[in-house]
Amino acid sequence: MTSADLTVRWVGAAVRSLRSARAWRATRNGLAALLVAAVGTALLGGLALIWGAAVFSLVNWPVGSWGHIVLYVAVVIAGPVLALWAVQGLTALQLSRFRAVAGVHIPAGSGAAGRKPWPVGPWLAAGTWRQLAFHVLSIGTGAAGGLAAACWLAPAAAIGYLIAGHPSAAAGGAAGVAAVGLLFAAPWLTSKVTRADETLARALLGPSRNEELANRLESLTRSRAEIVAATDAERRRIERDLHDGAQQRLVSLAMNLGMARARFTDAPAPALRAIADAHEEALLALSEMREFIRGLHPAVLNDRGLDAALSGLAARAPLPVRLRVEVPRPVSPSVEAVAYFIVSEALTNVAKHAQATHAEVTVRRGADKLRVVVTDNGSGGAVPSGSDDARGGSGDAGGSGLKGLAQRAASVDGTLTIDSPPGGPTVISAELPCES
Amino acid sequence: MRIVIAEDSVLLRDGLTRLLTDGGSEVVAAVPDAEQLLRAVAEHEPDLAVIDVRMPPGYTDEGIKAALVIRRQYPEVALLVLSQYVEESYATDLLSGATSSVGYLLKDRVAHVNDFLDAVRRVTAGGTALDPEVVAQLLIRRSDDPISRLTPRELQVLRLMAEGRSNGGIVELLKVSSSAVEKYVTNIFAKLDLPPTGTDHRRVLAVLKYLGS
Numbered sequence: 098m099t100s101a102d103l104t105v106r107w108v109g110a111a112v113r114s115l116r117s118a119r120a121w122r123a124t125r126n127g128l129a130a131l132l133v134a135a136v137g138t139a140l141l142g143g144l145a146l147i148w149g150a151a152v153f154s155l156v157n158w159p160v161g162s163w164g165h166i167v168l169y170v171a172v173v174i175a176g177p178v179l180a181l182w183a184v185q186g187l188t189a190l191q192l193s194r195f196r197a198v199a200g201v202h203i204p205a206g207s208g209a210a211g212r213k214p215w216p217v218g219p220w221l222a223a224g225t226w227r228q229l230a231f232h233v234l235s236i237g238t239g240a241a242g243g244l245a246a247a248c249w250l251a252p253a254a255a256i257g258y259l260i261a262g263h264p265s266a267a268a269g270g271a272a273g274v275a276a277v278g279l280l281f282a283a284p285w286l287t288s289k290v291t292r293a294d295e296t297l298a299r300a301l302l303g304p305s306r307n308e309e310l311a312n313r314l315e316s317l318t319r320s321r322a323e324i325v326a327a328t329d330a331e332r333r334r335i336e337r338d339l340h341d342g343a344q345q346r347l348v349s350l351a352m353n354l355g356m357a358r359a360r361f362t363d364a365p366a367p368a369l370r371a372i373a374d375a376h377e378e379a380l381l382a383l384s385e386m387r388e389f390i391r392g393l394h395p396a397v398l399n400d401r402g403l404d405a406a407l408s409g410l411a412a413r414a415p416l417p418v419r420l421r422v423e424v425p426r427p428v429s430p431s432v433e434a435v436a437y438f439i440v441s442e443a444l445t446n447v448a449k450h451a452q453a454t455h456a457e458v459t460v461r462r463g464a465d466k467l468r469v470v471v472t473d474n475g476s477g478g479a480v481p482s483g484s485d486d487a488r489g490g491s492g493d494a495g496g497s498g499l500k501g502l503a504q505r506a507a508s509v510d511g512t513l514t515i516d517s518p519p520g521g522p523t524v525i526s527a528e529l530p531c532e533s
Numbered sequence: 534m535r536i537v538i539a540e541d542s543v544l545l546r547d548g549l550t551r552l553l554t555d556g557g558s559e560v561v562a563a564v565p566d567a568e569q570l571l572r573a574v575a576e577h578e579p580d581l582a583v584i585d586v587r588m589p590p591g592y593t594d595e596g597i598k599a600a601l602v603i604r605r606q607y608p609e610v611a612l613l614v615l616s617q618y619v620e621e622s623y624a625t626d627l628l629s630g631a632t633s634s635v636g637y638l639l640k641d642r643v644a645h646v647n648d649f650l651d652a653v654r655r656v657t658a659g660g661t662a663l664d665p666e667v668v669a670q671l672l673i674r675r676s677d678d679p680i681s682r683l684t685p686r687e688l689q690v691l692r693l694m695a696e697g698r699s700n701g702g703i704v705e706l707l708k709v710s711s712s713a714v715e716k717y718v719t720n721i722f723a724k725l726d727l728p729p730t731g732t733d734h735r736r737v738l739a740v741l742k743y744l745g746s
Binding site for chain 1: 544619669
């Protein structure tokens with residue numbers, strides 16, 4: 098590629114940029130910024146002047162009638178109120194300018210909304226001062242926007258100068274070159290100014306870092322709750338599907354095998370044994386399936402609630418469990434499921450590792466928390482991690498189960514604590530938030 | 534023995550029909566929901582109704598509700614309720630009507646064909662057949678009181694009694710002498726302050742009343 102080619106290319110690009118929609122939008126925005134800044138300056142500047150004058154007059158002990166003094170006091174008092182309105186109104190105006198002219202949506206920061214007492218509260222909020230700062234700085238960005246936009250007119254000005262000013266050849270040439278340079282700089286300048294304008298607005302008019310974090314936190318909390326609920330719903334669906342499908346078939350299969358086993362007692366011994374084995378196998382599969390489905394999402398939890406589901410758990414535990422459930426008002430299905438699985442896993446853990454002779458489960462609903470406590474009188478030493486220190490020396494079975502519990506609790510913003518000194522007793526307690 | 538079956542799964546309905554027919558009973562009706570169950574019972578006045586708990590339209594406790602209606606209107610019909618899970622309040626509801634001719638088993642138990650047929654016979658003969666899990670749950674709820682004074686062996690015997698086993702059955706299951714079982718039973722009754730009663734069956738009822746109260 099020759100340098101001539103490059104030049105043609107560059108000139109082509111520059112000419113195209115003159116006609117680009119972006120350049121025109123930036124220009125319009127520059128002009129609009131100038132306009133709004135002018136309005137804002139007039140408004141805020143006027144208010145500041147009048148207020149300052151009133152304060153000055155009061156401070157220098159006013160001469161004149163009581164009527165004047167009343168007027169000054171009224172202005173001093175009314176000034177901040179009017180200024181607040183002006184700031185908020187200008188902010189709204191600026192944001193709609195960005196939306197309508199620059200085509201960018203800047204979310205309004207909550208600013209001072211709702212700060213009490215009005216109008217002192219809003220003036221104590223950082224948001225108001227940030228907005229005011231923007232309006233002051235907008236004098237600069239507005240002016241810059243206007244100047245950048247004016248660059249488009251440089252050729253016209255140059256022509257006017259050439260015609261009306263009768264300049265010398267050198268001056269005329271310089272003016273022509275400057276005009277062309279300014280013309281081609283116009284797209285670049287306007288978009289730079291617009292970018293700066295926008296950055297400033299995002300920083301000062303948009304949500305502050307804290308507000309942004311708060312918004313983000315809120316949306317994350319919401320989406321996580323939705324995910325947890327969706328997961329539970331999915332588990333319930335799978336449970337129903339298995340129950341209606343595979344489980345029924347297994348029951349039927351085991352039943353048929355059982356019937357064959359009972360009926361063909363005079364069959365040859367090997368055949369009889371095969372049938373018996375198949376029957377036992379089917380029964381085993383059936384009980385495994387039942388356990389699996391229970392682990393997925395116990396139907397009783399849906400139908401009869403936490404109390405009933407927990408009493409089933411306690412009854413199936415291989416050691417005596419004392420169960421106390423005080424949940425006068427129902428909690429959300431997600432929290433119920435988490436509580437259920439915490440008790441389930443904790444009891445499994447007790448049975449496997451704790452060498453306990455009995456356990457106690459207490460579930461109590463406080464004002465805004467569901468408190469789940471599982472205690473055993475076993476050997477203690479449970480560690481909530483996948484490490485080899487898990488009790489019973491049986492690898493990480495106990496620990497990883499307990500770690501899963503902490504994660505489950507965390508999924509609904511709950512906490513789980515495990516107190517398990519060597520020698521016991523072990524106390525696993527969870528606090529799960531629930532709306533009151 | 535004339536039996537009505539209510540079970541929404543075709544597979545299990547047919548299987549149960551075959552199982553019970555094989556076992557020497559006559560299945561006079563096999564229906565898929567509670568409404569048809571009530572009609573079939575009214576029409577056939579069977580000896581026994583085998584009822585699934587979870588049935589259309591709500592798939593929750595339609596079977597239990599129907600069973601309670603049958604108990605009220607046709608007290609002579611024995612009830613054997615099958616459930617996907619054991620729910621103590623279902624059991625308490627069932628037992629509150631009358632503690633005879635009632636059974637409550639986990640659905641899976643039908644696959645233990647002989648045990649199931651045994652339970653069917655017990656219930657039809659006026660006895661009870663409670664799933665071990667039901668008994669375990671009933672016992673859990675009463676762990677604060679005299680039950681804690683029972684020895685593990687006595688507790689085991691109490692469980693078996695509550696399931697509906699006779700002394701003879703308990704002797705067979707625990708492989709102990711019948712005099713030993715009688716001693717356990719006497720101790721249990723003494724510790725629970727239950728009136729000593731004569732027959733096996735009335736003792737079982739006393740235990741159930743105690744547990745269900």
